[in-house]
Amino acid sequence: MNENILVIGGEGKNGRRVVEKFRNIGFSVFSTTRTKEEVKTGLVFFDWNDGSTYEPAVSNIDKVYIVHPDTSVPDAYEQINLLMSCMEKKGVSKAVLLSGRGQESVRKCEGILINSPLKWTIIRSAWFNQNFSEGHFLHGIQSGSVTFMAGSAKEPFVDLDDLSDAVVECLLHEKYNGKIYEVTGDELFTFEEAVKTIGNRLGRDIKYHFLNKKEYSDLLKNIGLPHFVAEHMAVAFDEILDGRNENTGSGIQEILGRSPKKFKEFVKLNAFN
Structure with a gap:
């Protein structure tokens, strides 16, 4: 419980549920904000469009949940690639990426994690x-x-309560490392x-x-x-x-051991x- 966890996109529908679940079980978890004036306890400044914010955001962080606004846009590859480099430099041990199902355009972003020296899990989510x-x-x-x-x-x-439970499990436990899950x-x-x-x-x-x-x-x-x-x-x-x-995926069943x-x-x- 002494690990520091960062949820990029932690004020969104999915991210805020992940943040809440970690806080409920006693973990030190941080969310990101794109507004400097909003930085307070539990919030760090991070802007996907400003690479200079990446390294400070992941300093003193052990694990990161990455929610990009759209991993299919051309800029996403460069942004996630830079983020992963900053994470490696600052000693982050693990990343979980929220990805899309059936999108060839997002596979390059997934490949950044797959070829990274960090531990990783990829979650391909349904709507x-x-x-x-x-x-x-x-x-x-x-x-x-x-x-x-x-x-x-x-x-x-897929329900966000199920998805966020799956994300928390993947961040916490090593048995999910190096795997890609279809969560539906x-x-x-x-x-x-x-x-x-x-x-x-x-x-x-x-x-x-x-x-x-x-x-x-x-x-x-x-x-x-x-x-x-x-x-x-x-x-x-x-x-x-x-x-x-x-088609349906089996990610919820595999990670949580229950039906969605x-x-x-x-x-x-x-x-x-």
């Missing part, structure tokens, strides 16, 4: 249940209309089916609207995203929503407000 309750699709759930570019392909949505739920739903399940639970008619890649990219631009960001997001989503991930939380259980436990 989160919580994208519907506190993330990407919540506004649509609340307004009665969810718009996205997922068609008929099914997704094994054990059921498959289309996004439209997921939205309908939530609507039924709330007693509301929530519509799902499918847009193709160009239509969704245009939508993102119209709501203010920069052209290159909108284009990249549409291409990345098109890659992972083509049916290649229409059911999507309908997640829906039952949330008010979506």
Whole structure:
């Protein structure tokens, strides 16, 4: 329990759950902030777009959970490569990387860990249940209309409580070193089916609207995203929503020795407000 653990992205949906779980079991855990003025006990300054912040952030740290905003963007490789070099220099012993499923564009980033002298674990995660309750699709759930570019392909949505439990286990225990896990739920739903399940639970008619890649990219631009960001997001989503991930992984069972939380259980436990 005298190990210092850093969670990069520790204020996000996934990261904050990992931080909370470590604190609950008595570990010294730090989260990152991109705002210097917010630095306080338990927070360190770190900005993916400023390489000079990497080394100070990992000083006196033993293990790191890496959550990059998007490991499929071209800059991610250089950023994670520099981060791992800083970690090696400062004596960090282990890294766990949150990665994507079915994305060839993220494999270069995974390779940085695989070829590193540090101990490592890679977790390839499915879409989160919580994208519907506190993330990407919540506004649509609340307004009665969810718009996205997922068609008929099914997704094994994973609950963030399961994912964060798996991350904590992988950081704590050596038996997970050098392994890649597919962390998913054990059921498959289309996004439209997921939205309908939530609507039924709330007693509301929530519509799902499918847009193709160009239509969704245009939508993102119209709501203010920069052209290159909108284009990249549409291409990345098109890659992972083509049916290649229409299967379940066994990561939760292998790491935690239990079945993943059911999507309908997640829906039952949330008010979506």
